[in-house]
Amino acid sequence: MAEPVVSTPTSASTPATRDTPWPVALMSEKIAGWVERLGQLWIEGEITQWQVRGGHVYGKLKDLSQDATISFTVWRSVAQRLTSEYAQGDRVIALVKPNFWVKGGSLTVQVFDLSHVGLGELLERLERLRRQLLAEGLFAPERKRALPFLPGLIGLVTGRDSDAEKDVVRNATLRWPGVKFKIHYAAVQGDRAAGEVTAGIEALDRDPEVDVIIVARGGGDFQNLLPFSDERVVRAAAAATTPLISAIGHEADRPLLDDIADLRASTPTDAAKRVVPDVGEELAGLDQARARMSSRLGQFIAHETDRIAQLRARPVLAQPERGIDERADELVRWAARGAELADRAVNDRGQALAQTRARLTALSPRATLERGYAIAQVIAVDGTPGAVVRDPADAPVGAALRLTVAGGHVATVVTP
Template identity: 80%
Template sequence: MAAETPATRDAPWPVGVMSEKIAAWIERLGQVWIEGEVTQWQVRGGHVYGKLRDLTQDATVSFTVWRSVAQRLTSEFAQGDRVVALVKPNFWVKGGSLTVQVFELSHVGLGELLERLERLRRQLQAEGLFALERKKQLPFLPGLIGLVTGKDSDAEKDVIRNATLRWPGVKFKIHYAAVQGDRAAKEVAAGIAALDADTKVDVIIVARGGGDFQNLLPFSDEQVVRAAAAARAPIVSAIGHEADRPLLDEVADLRASTPTDAAKRVVPDVGEELAGIDQARSRMTGRLSQLLSHEADRISQLRARPALAMPDRIIDERAEELVRWVARGAELADRAIVDRASALAESRARLAALSPKATLERGYAIVQFAGDDHLGEVVRDPDHAPASTPLTVNVAGGRLGATSTGRL
């Protein structure tokens, strides 16, 4: 009766009646061919459970491939595949959910999302945004950590808890943003820009606790990637999904596998650092003690040497040696004077024997011109001094004036 009576405010239908009507209407649709993109593909007990997304609209439907159908599939399927499927819609009355049962499934090419992401990836890579030389080094101990994440999310709790456990004095500046849905990309990009504008922020973590391929799409959005690439502070991507790598992972200065991993890699462990300081102090103390001991041994060895143990003996030995060298020097000096005197006498005798004066003393004379024309020249040929030529005759006792009478 209720099913045939129109529902009114005073006579409403029970939920079950409405659900049954919906199920009956959907049942009449029968089998239809649909096209979409696989955004989730999970195999449990031989059955496949997944989601299919519309290629142009924001519409998604859950699907089921029973084991008998899955065994007949001739291709491998995964997230991002673009497919056509023969399905039959089913409305589950008890749970109030709509699913489609798949009877046939085939590929129709690379999924739109993956194709679009691949084009964007190639473009950004060509611009050099993924280059290793662009990546910035994280500070050893950041004074203030920026965190972009969902409000009251597990990712926020994991980052703060693990970072605080490692370094109790760590400080955070948090910017809450949607991490999935239409608003996510814009809010995440705005969060990165807002935190980067604060010069006190030393590093920025973008964190989300995983999710399926479709939920991670905002972290491959171009405005998010470019905001991360333009940031002054180093960016840490902590999306928490190993199977799918959003483009933010490629441009980030550090990719962490999970928010917990990001906290561990951004701040040092205070216990490890204190242990390292203790070890360094111990090594320094040991090395210094070894050095002092070595130097003390060297000083002891130096003090034991004769030069320091009995310095007077060295002075006495050197004094005796000095006296011997002084005596030897005096002897050599006297001998050198005698030798030089003998050599001087011999040189004087040779000089006297070769001197023109000695020749003159033996009765010879030297005749020179006395005239102005050849004054001082020696007369070597009689023809050079014709009659009446004034001459000077040099003998051992002095000089004589003379006049030539010509050749005899």
């Protein structure tokens, strides 16, 4: 059996060739040496990540004009000497010393001094866009649309196989098992993200079956969230007629999409809880409502039953014939009283009539005649009775008279 060939360690002065390649460690050590010779130098850039852990600061610094980023570390001893506060978006100059980590093959810089230069380019651009959108009224609360109580189809714009997609779908399904999704996959960071997210919002908004749109991403640093502050994305969200939820999932940074959206969710999980109701809670609510209705209905029936019992206990319903008898007796009394009053009225009117007749009779001329008196009238030439004789001069000698007595008329002539 042949013995394995053991290569002889290559000297650092030996050229790296196909026959005499350098070990990875040797190359890394040479790179570390070259980097070490750079020493300390001043650099300028924009902070895109700033995290404090155990007093030390770990972050990233981005070139102001090109797509180049480097990680940096500020040890606790240096961080305690810094006199200003720093955050994502700050434009700074830093005294750094590059370090190449041989074991991990990564390049970082150690910061020895740090100072502000001004607001970072990205933050300046975002601030200008924010002021422009604010002036256009796109942040106004009255533009916010209410979410549907139970959407039939939820549109989701998110990264393919992302944790955000899983969180939204899983939590929404747990809350309402029948929920349906239409997912538009898009890059959620990098140069393609803004265009693909914009296309996703517009495509889902055109679908008449989509009732609400969720734009979801599982957080990230300031630089990774920049696509969600892109003007194309926020204007597409503002122009959408379908209610839209922003679920970027980062509390420290607030992309412009959060201000444009009809609802801002703190995380994709929060968005799932906001977009559909919890079936358990709704069923419990239905049970409570059913119990309240049953209780109210029982109270109403019991109240009405008591009222009916009270009505039945009244004498007019307990002994209805008693009321009839009382009214019958009362009717008999009123009938007898009516007959009595009618008879009395007839008698009174009869007596009054007799008295009137007696007065008329007493005043009648006929009554006077019946007492022996007579009425004398001079007979005219034509033989008709004339004036009543009231004085002897009215009846000269020889005048023909007509005497009216109680029994009739008598003709006579006046004699001397």
